[in-house]
Amino acid sequence: MPNWIKACDADDVENEDLIRFDHEDRTFAIYRSPDDEYYCTAGLCTHEEVHLSDGLVMDHVIECPMHNGQFDYRTGEPKRSPACIKLKTYPVKVENKTVFIDIGDQA
Amino acid sequence: MTATAAEKRDYSLTGPNSGPGFTPSEWYSTRIPRKRLKELMKRSDRPSLINYSIWFGSVLFFGTLLALTWGTVWTIPVAVIYGVFYGSGADSRWHECGHGTVFKTAWLNNFFYQLASFMSLRNPYLWRWSHTRHHTDTVIVGRDPEIAFPRPPSIGAWLLNLLYIPALSKELLKMVRLNFGLLSDEQKDYLIAADRNKAFWASRCQLAILFSVVGLSVYLQSFLPVMLVGLPTFYGSWLHHLMATTQHAGLAEDVPDHRMNSRTVYLNPFFRFIYSNMNYHVEHHMYPMVPFHALPALHEEIKNDCPPAYPSLLAAYREMIPAVVKQQRNPNFYIRRHLPATAEPTPDYQRPVLQAAE
Numbered sequence: 001m002p003n004w005i006k007a008c009d010a011d012d013v014e015n016e017d018l019i020r021f022d023h024e025d026r027t028f029a030i031y032r033s034p035d036d037e038y039y040c041t042a043g044l045c046t047h048e049e050v051h052l053s054d055g056l057v058m059d060h061v062i063e064c065p066m067h068n069g070q071f072d073y074r075t076g077e078p079k080r081s082p083a084c085i086k087l088k089t090y091p092v093k094v095e096n097k098t099v100f101i102d103i104g105d106q107a
Numbered sequence: 108m109t110a111t112a113a114e115k116r117d118y119s120l121t122g123p124n125s126g127p128g129f130t131p132s133e134w135y136s137t138r139i140p141r142k143r144l145k146e147l148m149k150r151s152d153r154p155s156l157i158n159y160s161i162w163f164g165s166v167l168f169f170g171t172l173l174a175l176t177w178g179t180v181w182t183i184p185v186a187v188i189y190g191v192f193y194g195s196g197a198d199s200r201w202h203e204c205g206h207g208t209v210f211k212t213a214w215l216n217n218f219f220y221q222l223a224s225f226m227s228l229r230n231p232y233l234w235r236w237s238h239t240r241h242h243t244d245t246v247i248v249g250r251d252p253e254i255a256f257p258r259p260p261s262i263g264a265w266l267l268n269l270l271y272i273p274a275l276s277k278e279l280l281k282m283v284r285l286n287f288g289l290l291s292d293e294q295k296d297y298l299i300a301a302d303r304n305k306a307f308w309a310s311r312c313q314l315a316i317l318f319s320v321v322g323l324s325v326y327l328q329s330f331l332p333v334m335l336v337g338l339p340t341f342y343g344s345w346l347h348h349l350m351a352t353t354q355h356a357g358l359a360e361d362v363p364d365h366r367m368n369s370r371t372v373y374l375n376p377f378f379r380f381i382y383s384n385m386n387y388h389v390e391h392h393m394y395p396m397v398p399f400h401a402l403p404a405l406h407e408e409i410k411n412d413c414p415p416a417y418p419s420l421l422a423a424y425r426e427m428i429p430a431v432v433k434q435q436r437n438p439n440f441y442i443r444r445h446l447p448a449t450a451e452p453t454p455d456y457q458r459p460v461l462q463a464a465e
Contacts, residue, residue, distance in 0.1 A: 017145070048243060050131045056148045056396055058211070065396050066131055067239050068207045080207060082239045084301060 020053030046085035124249025190343020197226035199383035232306035258438035285310035357430035414444035
């Protein structure tokens with residue numbers, strides 16, 4: 001069942017960058033791609049639980065700041081070791097310059 | 108009096124000190140505005156292609172010169188220069204490419220990673236994961252598989268490593284064991300299951316190349332082929348070894364603060380070229396996403412938050428040598444780096460396993 005929550009203003013995220021968004025006890029990463037699309041993934045790297053918000057966005061890839069593991073943030077697929085486990089992704093919509101994410105059921 | 112067995116710490120990854128390390132958020136990092144950090148992290152092929160073309164071009168040039176001067180009075184000086192570009196140059200480059208930060212283009216990183224790993228006689232998969240752990244748990248006893256100077260450090264092994272003898276014998280032994288699909292318990296601790304077969308096949312390929320070169324030497328009845336491929340790792344890695352010793356030797360263990368367990372040393376441009384700027388070692392550990400060519404700029408950003416950099420290789424050795432000698436008697440001794448007045452204080456880091464006296 002959808003559970004849309006407001007994450008940030010669209011302008012809070014620079015082009016080809018990401019920000020961290022915490023909600024209750026969960027942490028997310030909100031991305032803005034070079035083609036101005038928005039995406040959302042879990043906020044911690046699946047390798048060693050480092051916040052991805054300190055990482056580097058290159059095209060559609062997020063690189064973890066600690067070990068340089070890479071994910072495609074559109075799908076969560078790991079692209080470079082030590083990232084091996086898929087990153088959870090969440091649906092995103094932008095309405096009236098506000099970014100909403102669907103965090104689904106609490107899990 | 109030398110250190111007794113009871114005073115020696117257990118550095119193994121499967122021994123009594125092998126508990127959990129610090130969490131990533133416990134490690135200290137100097138604050139840098141996001142915009143500036145993004146500039147520093149930015150990947151570009153251009154500066155790296157220039158650097159790697161000069162490096163590999165020099166390997167090819169001096170290798171050709173070695174073949175042309177083989178058997179003349181020029182053989183030894185040319186071999187010394189060739190060895191430095193081959194052995195020392197490759198040893199810093201497998202490391203950089205392993206981080207994936209050198210080139211923007213992924214296949215270039217991978218190509219040079221495999222090439223430089225072979226030239227350093229290192230297994231590319233085993234070392235990738237070992238080095239990943241080194242960055243997670245830098246100089247954390249029982250966690251970091253790359254502590255080069257366990258206390259008390261062996262001065263004899265350090266001297267022999269100028270010819271890469273203990274380190275390389277270990278690497279060759281690893282290569283043979285991996286060739287047969289054998290992993291030690293420590294290697295199983297950090298090499299993930301999905302990469303184990305890749306590690307085995309990489310060793311088989313590396314061994315096949317080495318055997319081919321030895322076979323060519325036997326066939327030609329000349330040492331030239333092995334002087335060009337294989338042996339340069341022994342006779343040419345000394346310069347890298349001299350520089351890499353400064354990374355962590357004699358400094359604190361078990362501290363989640365790279366300002367305390369790593370050194371930044373100013374070097375001349377040629378040494379920095381061979382060493383891929385790894386003399387900026389505090390910077391590299393604090394921000395491993397910053398490519399080698401941006402490390403001097405990163406140093407400028409964070410230097411007011413760090414202990415002063417050592418002015419030269421000699422200055423670093425002047426501090427390290429007495430410390431290593433003291434550690435022969437007192438393995439608890441370490442060099443405590445002092446932060447400048449402009450720095451943020453170091454976090455509270457003492458773990459129960461440490462209890463080390465200054």
